[in-house]
Amino acid sequence: MKYDFKEIEAKWQKEWDDKEAFKVGVDYSKPKFYPLVEFPYPSAQGLHVGHPRSYTAIDIIARKRRQQGYNVLYPMGWDAFGLPTENFAMKNKIHPAVVTANNVARFKSQLKSLGLSFDWSREINTTDPDYYKWTQWIFLKLFEKGLAYKKKMSVNWCTSCKVVLANEEVVNGLCERCHSEVIHKEKSQWMLKITEYAQRLLDDLDDLDFIDRVKIQQKNWIGRSTGAEVDFETTAGEKLTVYTTRPDTLFGATYMVISPEHSFIVNHADKISNIDAVNNYKAEAAKKSDFERTEIAKDKTGVKLCGIEAINPVNNTKIPIFVSDYVLITYGTGAIMAVPAHDTRDWEFAKEFNLPIVEVVKGGDVQNEAFTDVETGIMVNSGFLDGLEVKEAKEKIISWLDQNGLGKPKVNFKLRDWVFSRQRYWGEPIPLVWCEKCGWVPIDEKDLPLRLPDLEAFEPSDNGESPLANVTDWVNCKCPKCNGDAKRETDTMPQWAGSSWYFLRYCDPNNDKELASKEALEYWMPVDWYNGGMEHTTLHLLYSRFWAKFLYDIDILQIPEPYRKRTSHGMILGEDNQKMSKSRGNVVNPDDIVNEYGADTLRLYEMFIGDFEKAAPWSGNSIKGCKRFLERFAGLYDIASGNGITPELDTAFHKTIKKVTGDIEEMKFNTAIAAMMSLTNEIYEHGSLTKDELKTFASLLCPFAPHICEEIWHNLGETGLCSHAAYPTYDEAKTVDNIIEIVVQFSGKIRGKIQTAPDSSQEQVINQVKSDAQFAPYLEGKQIIKEIYVKNKLVNIVVK
RNA sequence: GCGGCUGUGGCGGAAUUGGCAGACGCGCUAGACUUAGGAUCUAGUGUCAAUGACGUGGGGGUUCAAGUCCCUUCAGCCGCACCA
Numbered sequence: 001m002k003y004d005f006k007e008i009e010a011k012w013q014k015e016w017d018d019k020e021a022f023k024v025g026v027d028y029s030k031p032k033f034y035p036l037v038e039f040p041y042p043s044a045q046g047l048h049v050g051h052p053r054s055y056t057a058i059d060i061i062a063r064k065r066r067q068q069g070y071n072v073l074y075p076m077g078w079d080a081f082g083l084p085t086e087n088f089a090m091k092n093k094i095h096p097a098v099v100t101a102n103n104v105a106r107f108k109s110q111l112k113s114l115g116l117s118f119d120w121s122r123e124i125n126t127t128d129p130d131y132y133k134w135t136q137w138i139f140l141k142l143f144e145k146g147l148a149y150k151k152k153m154s155v156n157w158c159t160s161c162k163v164v165l166a167n168e169e170v171v172n173g174l175c176e177r178c179h180s181e182v183i184h185k186e187k188s189q190w191m192l193k194i195t196e197y198a199q200r201l202l203d204d205l206d207d208l209d210f211i212d213r214v215k216i217q218q219k220n221w222i223g224r225s226t227g228a229e230v231d232f233e234t235t236a237g238e239k240l241t242v243y244t245t246r247p248d249t250l251f252g253a254t255y256m257v258i259s260p261e262h263s264f265i266v267n268h269a270d271k272i273s274n275i276d277a278v279n280n281y282k283a284e285a286a287k288k289s290d291f292e293r294t295e296i297a298k299d300k301t302g303v304k305l306c307g308i309e310a311i312n313p314v315n316n317t318k319i320p321i322f323v324s325d326y327v328l329i330t331y332g333t334g335a336i337m338a339v340p341a342h343d344t345r346d347w348e349f350a351k352e353f354n355l356p357i358v359e360v361v362k363g364g365d366v367q368n369e370a371f372t373d374v375e376t377g378i379m380v381n382s383g384f385l386d387g388l389e390v391k392e393a394k395e396k397i398i399s400w401l402d403q404n405g406l407g408k409p410k411v412n413f414k415l416r417d418w419v420f421s422r423q424r425y426w427g428e429p430i431p432l433v434w435c436e437k438c439g440w441v442p443i444d445e446k447d448l449p450l451r452l453p454d455l456e457a458f459e460p461s462d463n464g465e466s467p468l469a470n471v472t473d474w475v476n477c478k479c480p481k482c483n484g485d486a487k488r489e490t491d492t493m494p495q496w497a498g499s500s501w502y503f504l505r506y507c508d509p510n511n512d513k514e515l516a517s518k519e520a521l522e523y524w525m526p527v528d529w530y531n532g533g534m535e536h537t538t539l540h541l542l543y544s545r546f547w548a549k550f551l552y553d554i555d556i557l558q559i560p561e562p563y564r565k566r567t568s569h570g571m572i573l574g575e576d577n578q579k580m581s582k583s584r585g586n587v588v589n590p591d592d593i594v595n596e597y598g599a600d601t602l603r604l605y606e607m608f609i610g611d612f613e614k615a616a617p618w619s620g621n622s623i624k625g626c627k628r629f630l631e632r633f634a635g636l637y638d639i640a641s642g643n644g645i646t647p648e649l650d651t652a653f654h655k656t657i658k659k660v661t662g663d664i665e666e667m668k669f670n671t672a673i674a675a676m677m678s679l680t681n682e683i684y685e686h687g688s689l690t691k692d693e694l695k696t697f698a699s700l701l702c703p704f705a706p707h708i709c710e711e712i713w714h715n716l717g718e719t720g721l722c723s724h725a726a727y728p729t730y731d732e733a734k735t736v737d738n739i740i741e742i743v744v745q746f747s748g749k750i751r752g753k754i755q756t757a758p759d760s761s762q763e764q765v766i767n768q769v770k771s772d773a774q775f776a777p778y779l780e781g782k783q784i785i786k787e788i789y790v791k792n793k794l795v796n797i798v799v800k
Numbered sequence: 801g802c803g804g805c806u807g808u809g810g811c812g813g814a815a816u817u818g819g820c821a822g823a824c825g826c827g828c829u830a831g832a833c834u835u836a837g838g839a840u841c842u843a844g845u846g847u848c849a850a851u852g853a854c855g856u857g858g859g860g861g862u863u864c865a866a867g868u869c870c871c872u873u874c875a876g877c878c879g880c881a882c883c884a
Contacts, residue, residue: 212804213804213805213879216803216804217803217804217879217880220802220803220804220879220880221879221880223880223883225883225884227884242884243883243884244884245883245884246884257884300882324882325882326882326884327882327884328882328883328884330883331883331884332883332884335884336884337884338884339884343884344801344882345882345884346884348882412883412884413883414880414883534878534879535879537879538879538880608812608813608824608825609812609813610812610813611813614805614806615877615878616812616813617811617812619811619812619826621811621812621825621826621827622811622812622825622826622827623826624825624826624838625824625825625826626825628825629824629825631840670812670813670814670824670825671813671814671815671823671824673824673825674813674814674823674824674825675823675824676824677824677825678823678824681824741820743819743820745819745820745864745865747864747865748863748864748865750820753820785864786864787864788819788864788865790819790865793819793820794819794820794865796819796864796865797864798864798865
């Protein structure tokens with residue numbers, strides 16, 4: 001059979017479309033399977049070869065489950081709000097909605113050309129008002145429950161573009177796009193209290209089937225630490241509270257440090273004799289960019305607060321207070337007790353400022369290096385803690401502090417609240433109104449969606465307000481509460497908003513009464529298998545878990561975790577082993593590959609390229625091997641005749657089905673394909689196969705290379721779709737060969753092989769070896785010390 | 801600095817519980833067919849001083865047996881980065 005992939009692929013893609021072959025039925029009695037891939041941002045560049053790696057992998061699993069009789073929901077949509085579209089719109093004077101529509105059309109046709117079995121009837125788009133109505137609705141619920149609040153905070157400000165930048169848009173302290181200086185600016189921003197869910201986001205990870213590196217990364221990001229808050233009296237009269245994970249080292253605290261932004265400085269400016277120097281330092285610290293402040297060479301700087309001292313509560317020693325930017329206002333209490341003997345940063349600071357280093361845990365040489373080990377040390381110079389191990393000392397000092405009203409145990413998280421405001425046009429409007437009388441007032445649910453007004457120009461205003469701020473007839477409105485004059489919030493939501501709940505919308509995408517019906521959510525959720533990039537682990541994946549938990553708390557969702565299983569694909573690199581990028585000129589366009597080799601070959605190659613979880617370089621040569629395999633597979637049609645089974649091939653078929661079936665579940669697609677290549681080789685060696693066998697093969701290969709399999713299936717006289725054919729099964733008993741080879745070793749060296757029946761006894765096999773002339777030289781005149789037999793594998797006779 | 805990952809032929813990569821290292825594919829070599837070959841088919845392809853020995857980044861160890869387990873060391877990649 002000639003393998004005309006262009007004709008075959010166009011034909012079957014149309015057939016699938018016409019027959020709505022992958023539209024999922026609303027039959028809630030059938031077992032369900034909900035696989036999901038991260039919906040793309042429809043960029044102007046079109047599809048990247050990285051996209052199909054994830055999509056094809058999950059497509060294979062979806063197709064397999066469908067063939068196995070599950071009700072499979074494999075949906076696709078568009079995460080279409082975002083900055084690049086807005087910038088493109090600004091530059092070319094085209095409305096972002098039009099840009100989005102164009103990009104979506106391109107992406108969709110590209111995805112369709114890959115033969116992915118998406119249920120297109122459930123396509124969603126985050127920029128669709130019918131969709132973002134519910135994004136806004138969820139925000140209103142968060143606001144209602146006190147989980148959305150406005151806070152003045154420092155943001156990145158590009159001095160040239162005059163816009164607020166996300167952290168990701170700041171590279172080495174410069175604007176990613178125009179390379180001019182980025183400074184900090186105070187701005188009021190909407191925040192979501194994800195920190196309120198920190199403990200639950202951490203705890204619930206345990207029961208999820210997420211790959212380890214995702215769990216570990218989320219755990220680190222949430223960053224739970226346990227310790228104590230300790231109060232230090234000061235000569236200024238106000239207590240300073242510090243957070244420490246090492247309360248056991250309290251006797252070694254020889255000074256304190258507060259962050260430049262700490263209110264203590266302002267509160268007691270009159271008592272600080274060198275207040276000018278302190279204020280200078282504050283100003284310097286504020287001017288520093290994030291890059292400078294966290295630079296690798298972290299030389300410690302700071303200024304002593306002269307005229308004020310703190311008192312160490314355990315020994316009533318007076319200790320100096322410093323201000324330094326190595327203490328962050330955003331973590332703990334913004335103040336620390338410094339124990340230079342047992343903390344690297346404090347040690348560096350103490351060396352710089354010639355402060356005393358007092359050893360309180362024995363085990364290191366603290367004058368030369370901070371000793372931070374907590375496992376081996378014994379307490380010294382610590383009064384009632386002396387002689388204890390660190391762990392014991394920690395418990396004892398915490399209860400002592402607690403009893404004396406000087407401190408208490410405390411848990412802290414690195415996780416910060418989620419900055420939810422963007423001063424941008426192309427995002428969901430935040431559905432709140434500012435009323436001088438009533439404060440922030442939510443708009444009425446029945447008035448959702450709050451639509452983005454149509455604009456001609458999308459330039460942000462000079463003061464960093466969203467372009468929406470210029471649309472006065474949109475901004476000015478009536479307060480929903482008192483009907484007085486009010487103004488709309490002009491900030492929009494970040495791109496992460498729409499993607500934080502999209503998997504719920506797929507369950508019931510056209511519902512205009514609820515974000516999705518209870519019934520649909522109950523049936524489809526959770527997502528059974530979610531694959532996506534590692535780069536989303538601490539953002540999208542965490543945010544969406546947070547929203548799901550919130551929706552669970554307010555009784556919209558029946559389960560507290562949205563995803564049962566999470567896997568992650570490796571990147572596809574350029575042929576030069578570097579990340580693909582236009583500037584390197586190593587970009588491979590999937591359209592070109594589909595044109596030259598066909599979608600089936602592209603799918604197969606991306607699955608064959610290597611370990612799914614690892615990065616792999618593209619190879620223009622290797623892809624030919626996959627094309628060759630499909631040609632050879634198509635060629636099987638010419639040597640297929642008769643029905644029934646071919647006895648010589650039967651074991652090979654059962655083995656291959658077993659291997660492929662298992663490998664797909666473990667995402668070992670490369671070895672599954674290798675097994676099918678081997679089977680093909682074996683069939684050609686044998687010279688023929690039956691039509692029944694070819695049908696079996698087609699239904700096995702179908703999830704990987706669906707177009708050619710449909711064609712073969714059809715040519716073999718089937719009238720239905722191969723994509724709907726029952727997935728092949730195997731008989732365990734038939735996967736075992738009648739005769740197996742056993743490796744024969746003498747003293748651990750391989751000297752030959754023998755053939756025997758499966759499951760032979762040790763005695764049988766050893767006797768066979770001893771009576772085999774080829775092994776006589778190794779036994780002659782030797783004394784047998786030990787005989788080892790591994791069933792069906794190997795014999796090792798140790799001789800002397 | 802902390803956390804995570806990876807080192808196997810010329811290349812991408814295989815290898816249940818420790819049990820034939822290099823499956824499968826690319827590339828390469830030779831041959832066949834051919835006006836032609838960036839097509840197809842057949843055979844070969846870890847290294848070497850080659851009936852044997854050596855081989856999974858380096859060194860050491862455990863074991864009848866180590867890519868796999870233990871100790872140690874080197875190299876590369878990714879994430880976070882002064883989180884007290």
